[in-house]
Each structure stands twice: as structure tokens, then as C-alpha cells.
Amino acid sequence: MSEPLLEVRELTVHHGQLRALDRVSLQVFPGEVYAIIGANGAGKSTLLRTIAGLHQPTEGAILLDGKNMTTMRPERRATRGIGMVPEGRRLFGSLTVEENLQVGATYARKGPWTIERVYETFGWMKERRTQRTAQLSGGEQQSVAIGRALVANPRVLLLDELSLGLAPVVVQRIYAMLPQILGTGLTVLLVEQDVSQALRVASRLQCLLEGHTTLEGRPSEVTAEQVEAAYFGLTRAGGEGSEPLWSGSATSSRAS
């Protein structure tokens, strides 16, 4: 297999005294969709934010194409090819749709994505491009946020909780666009609370619970029970909920 495009090694991240991530590792290969699932507070968004550079890890390393980026500032990582659609969209509210895209394109790399192409992908956008983004609906804002990240032609696209605060219909529509986006050779690392959606689009996935990995593998290889067990931290009798659980059937007694 080829070299991983994005690699995270033994990443440990703290928020003050709270350990949010505990020795998490992953490898994302070019062209694949890697999903991170887990409950609230599991550390998923922290992982993405740390990869993007908005948070500094206590230990561990982040590598893009073999190059260590752990100490790089977020804006430099962006120009190196890490693009992120942050949790909650985080659009520039006082700017118009077009201006948001233009800002995204400020330090764009060479590639297939342009503002025009974004307009083509999201049909409604061109007409409304002079509207302030604060006035758009949640789903529309999400599209603009994705467009803003795409326009920079990133190599790795980080998607943080696309479904957050959106109606299921809207979420489905957005995820339906994913193939179009992926067709251009992007690699995607996404974080999702909506497990079924994640399972549908991912080529590989990892589940986090309270900062550590409880499950890792391909959607085709894991059962629903395994995912559920990993998601909620169900253990075998007497044990603690910190070991990967994809071997054998778990007698589900919860550790509280």
C-alpha cells in the first residue's frame, strides 16, 4: 500500500488538566474517507482541531505526507494542504457568500476547485452569492463552509460534525454531495456523531471514547453490536472500558 497522506502518532491532548485524547493514532491514505465516530466529549473534535493546528498536543506527532507538522501554526498547515470545515460552520457572518469563498481562496493551492466550480456543485449558491451568510439557513451555511474549504484546494479535507444542528433530510443531501467532492482526488477525514451516515460513506473508521480508541477497522468488517459496544464503552464483566472490542461477543455489563 502507498504511504499515508495524513498520519497521527500517539497523540495526547489536554484541555487544562483534563486529558481529552490519549495516545490516539491513525493513518489516512490518499483518496480514502476515514471516519471518526464517538459520543459527545469523546475527543473527536479535539482530534480534528489539533490536526488543523488550533490546539497543541501534549505528546505525539502529526505528519502530512511524511513531514512533521506538529509545531506548525494553523495558517501554515492550511497552505500546506490541510483544509477544515469546522464544527458549527464558523462562517464569516458579516461577509457575503461570495466573500466567504473569496477569503477561502486567499491562499489557494493549484487544483480543480474554483469559486465557479463551487457554484456549479451547489446549484442555489450563485444566485444568493451577495447575501450575508448570517442570513442563510443551517444547511446552506454548511454548504458555504464546505465550499470555502474546497476553494483552497486542500489535500486533506477535515470535516467536523457536518450533521450538527441540521435536519436529517439536509444532512442526507449534504452527504450525498460527498462523492462529487471526492471525485476530484481529495482525501477526507471526517468526524460524525451520526453513526449510520459515517458508516455509509467511510472506507475506514475509528471510534473514540473518552479520548482513546475503542474500535478500528472497515465498515464492512464491524458489526452493529461491536460499534455500539465501542461507542458506549460496554465491557466484559469485571473489566474497564478501554480495550478494543472487536474480538468475540461481549457479555455486556456496563462499567459505571
Added chain:
Amino acid sequence: MTIATDTLARSEENYRVTRSRRNVAWTGAGALIVVVVLALFPYRFYSGTTSLMVQGFIVLTLASMWNLMAGYAGLVSVGQQAFVGLGAYFVLILAQHGTSPFGGLPVAAIGCGVAAVPMWWLISRLRSGYFAIATWVLATTVMLFIEKFPSIGGGTGMSLPGLSGYDPTLLVAYTYWIGLAVTVIALATVYLLLRGRLGLVLTAIRDDEVAARSSGARVGLARMLVFVVAAIGCGAAGALLALSQLIVQPGAVFSVSWTAKMAFAVIIGGLGTIEGPILGTIVYMILQQTLASYNAWYLIVLGLVAMFVALFARRGLWGLVDEHLHVRLFPVGYWLWEPGSGRRGLRGSLGLSRRGAGRDGGSPS
């Protein structure tokens, strides 16, 4: 271990929560001795020294008030000179109507507290930086307004009547004792306020204002109370100023340099601790005396040092002492003692004894 299991385990052990590490009674006794010694000064030293001490009292009172506002309530005011001036002018006006200036001091102080209420109403909605400038505008407005009245000296000022009958040395001594009393009361008031309910509310506000509000803390009221108390303190200091200078001039009593002095003293000494202003005032007095002949130099040096401290030693001089010796003379926080740890406590893990401004504890996403 997860958080849930960890806290469960801990709560079953015996933790003690106390107000301070060492016995506070020693501090109390020590403070009493210091006050008594200070009270004896006029008997031992010439009026030159005691006049200097009065200046120190003024700055210390101002500093503890500014510290109360900025260090505990997060209110940065660069217009406290409004109350310094008002305090001085209240004393002047009262003296003109026959009150003894000494007796006028408490009235002046209360008067400033009353004046603070409408001022607060006007500016309390502004956010921190604009709030600061607004206090400055208010101070300037008050000064311009007072300058319109020739009966109290207009733009040039007026000397304080009612004190000509006193023997000069005795006058200085009385002023000194009043100054000592004002300072002790000011420090004691701040200490008691912060030890009590207000201190808890202010800490809660500083940590998380929204949470504090929803817990029922009256945020606006707490801040207003702090503003009014500070106004009273600064008014008393202003009255003291009038007593010590024997003349009240608008340009002098309303000068923004008063704010500069109190702010710098607090920053250098240690923002957010009660001991800090004391240390800072001492530094200020030393600087002022050594550089006095160089006109504006001492303010330049003071300003530069304050900027340096604000950036690189945020907890000030007292913070350095505290860090290494873990001493609190006037404890307003809490200590957490691990079970069986005896004399060694667990430093501030409840977060309540940390007093640095703007500490970021971070929050999980």
C-alpha cells in the same frame, strides 16, 4: 480511570478545606502591631516624614480600591480621579460652610459613593475598554463642571478654610492619624468584603459569568457595589489629599496621574491580591522619592515597569513572593488539603485561590 470513577474514589477520602495554609492569627497580630507602631510615628518623627507617610496612605488607599475593581471585579477604570477630586471638593465645600475638615472626610467619602450610583448607571453597559474611557470622560466632565464655580475656586483652586487655628505640627499629626485610619479601614473593608459573600460572587463571575448568573448571583449588583465602594474609598483618599495639601486645585485633584499612580502601584505589587497594593505602594514611594528631582521621570519609569510586569510577571511582586513562599497574609481563597497530608496542602486545585487575571483553564470541545 475515567472522570466518574476518579471523583467517586476521591470523595470517599477525607479532604479538608481551609482558608489558609498557616495560622492567620499570626497575621492578624502582626498587622495590629504594625498599625500600633505606625500610630506612634508622629511622636518619633518630624512632620516631613509623616507628611510623606500621608502621601503613602493616599496612594495605598487608592491602590486597594483600584485593585478591588480591576483585580476582583474586572472593572478597569481610568477615571477614578473623579472621586479623588470630588472627595477633595466635598471637604472644601463643607469647610466653607463651617464643618471641620476632619469631620468632613467621612461625609465626603459617602458623598462620593452616592455620586457613583448615577455614574454607574450611565456607563455600566459599556464593554471593558470603552467602559475605561467612559470613566475618563466622566472624570473630565466632573472637573469641567466644578471649574465653573468661582465660589469654590473655579479653574485655579482655593485653599481649605477652617484649619488656621491649629498648630502646624499638630495639624500634620492629626492628618497622619486620620490617614492611617482611612487606610486601615480601606484595607479591612476590602478584606472583609472579599472574604464574604461578595468575594464568592466576584470569583464566580470571573470564572464564568453566564453560569454565575444562572446560579442566581446578582452580577450587576455585585459590580455596582464594588464600583460604589471604590468610589467611597477614593473619595476618602481625595479628602485626605485636601487635608494634606491644604489647597484644592482642579488640575491637581482631578489629574489622571492619580489613576496612573494607583494602577501602576497595583500592577507592580500584584493585581488581584490584597497584599499586592501594599507592596506596590512601597515601590511607588521609593521610586517617587529617588526620582523626584527628575520631574516626569518617575512616571516614565513607573509606567515602563508596570507594562513589563503586566506582560511578564502578571502576578506582580507579591505573586513572586506567593509563588515561592506560599504565604497569604490576607487569605480570601481556599486551600485543599489532601487526607493525611498534614502540613503540605494541595495547592489551589479548586481554583479559588488563584488570583491571576484572565487565566485560561481551557474547556473540552
Added chain:
Amino acid sequence: MVWVSDIIQGILTGGLYALFACGLSLMFGVMKVVNLAHGDLAVVGGYVALGVITVTHIPVLWSFVIVVPIMAALGYVLQRTLIQASLNRSVLTTLLVTFGLSVVIENALLQFINADSHSLGVGNAIITGSFSLGSQIQIAYLLLLIFAVAVVVLLGLQYFLSASRYGRMIRAVADDQEAAQLSGIDYRHVFGIAAAIAFGTVALAGIAYGMYSQFSPTTGTDTILLFAFAAVVIGGLGSLWGTLLGGIVLGVAQQIGAQINQSDQFLAGYIVFLVVLALRPQGLTARRAQS
């Protein structure tokens, strides 16, 4: 009809005040910094102009060509070093540091120059005059020029912010710093640009003030900072043209006050400020009251 002349003078002075205020407003809007040394920087600009004119004998009107870029560069450097360091600590630290800066600047000026007032004078004969509208209205050319400059600067600033790449970046960073970083923008650099603009405009305002009136080391805090702030609050936070309106209201209020009593000029302005603060704290141009 003397009133009309004064009102016009007040309106034109408003341009000067708006020029003072736009830098203060910009720094607050973009990086949430209230620069308490803002007024003192105008005075520094005035003194630098004085020095430049003395050394190079350049006409007063052209001194800004040298002084404004110098001050803008100073603004960038100061922002990237001192102010950014303060911002990294906390809002409180920033206020304390800029206040300290203000005190240091004023006292350094007092110490190294002197406490006297200086004026830049005007030099060119055409500007010193005034022209008449009808028989009773006198308008000073200089004041008209300053007002025109202020309007041009505000227009330029508005255009820059709305249409240029850097203007977009500045607005984006002001909206959401982190999201801007994710798009590859170094917000510290953008802050520096904003500060450069603020320092440049306030230096220009300082030169204008020096031509129109006199300045001394304490003018920065006695008048300029407070006027700038009053203009911003009266006009409404966050609006460039609101600042012009605020400046005009302030200027007119001052002129009316001066009519009542010469020494009440500044007081009248501040009273109007307090009235606006009491009755309409969001300012005259804001649409909705802020809680």
C-alpha cells in the same frame, strides 16, 4: 445669524474628530483592543511632523507624506510586538499596557521636549484665509480642507474594507479569528495592517489638529482620546460613517456650548455624549439596542 457660521464650523470640525476616531474604532472592531494611547499617538504624529518640517523644510501641507508612513510602520511594529503580546495574555493586560504606554509617551514628551504648546502653523497663504457665504457666514479654508480630507479618508477606508483582498481578510479576522486561520490567514499580520491603518490615520489627524490648533504633550488624553471616543459612541459602535456623524454632533454641540459660554465648549460636548449614552447607548446610527 452668527449661529449658522458656528454650526457650519462645528460640522466641519466633526470631520477632524471622525479622523481621530476611525483608528480607535478600527482597532476595536478588528482586534477588540481599545488603545488608550490612541490620542497620544496623534500628538506624537504632530511632534514628528514638527521635527520633519524643521529638518527638511518641507511645506506643512506635505509633511503627511513622510509622517503618515512612518507612523503606520510604527503601528505595525507596535502591534506585532507589544500589543499582540498583551492580547495573548488577556483583555485586561491590553488595557493596562496601552494605558501604561499613554502615560509613558506623555511624560516622555514632557521630559524630552517641554510642556509648551506647539502649532504646526499653516504656511501656505491660501489656506489661512476664509471665504464668505453671503454676508454673515465665514468658513475657514483650512477647516474645509480638513473636512474634505476626512471624508476622502473615510471613503478610502470603506472602499478598502469592502472591496480589497486585505479588507476582506481584515473583516474575516474580525468576524472569526480561528476560521480565518483555517483559510490560511495569519491573523497577527492582519492585526498589524489594521494597526498600521489606525496609526496612520491618527497621525494624519494629529497633523491636521496641529495646523488648526495647538498641541502639547497632554493634548492626547485631555482632548483627542476623549473626543474620538465620544464621536464613536454618539455615532454608534462599528460604523465608519456613524463616526463621522458622531464627530459632527460633537462638533456642533461644542460650538453651541461655546456660544453660551466660551469656557463651556468642551463641557457641552461631553454632556451631549452623556445624554446619548443615557438615552440611546447603542449610538445614533445603530438600528437595534444592544443588551
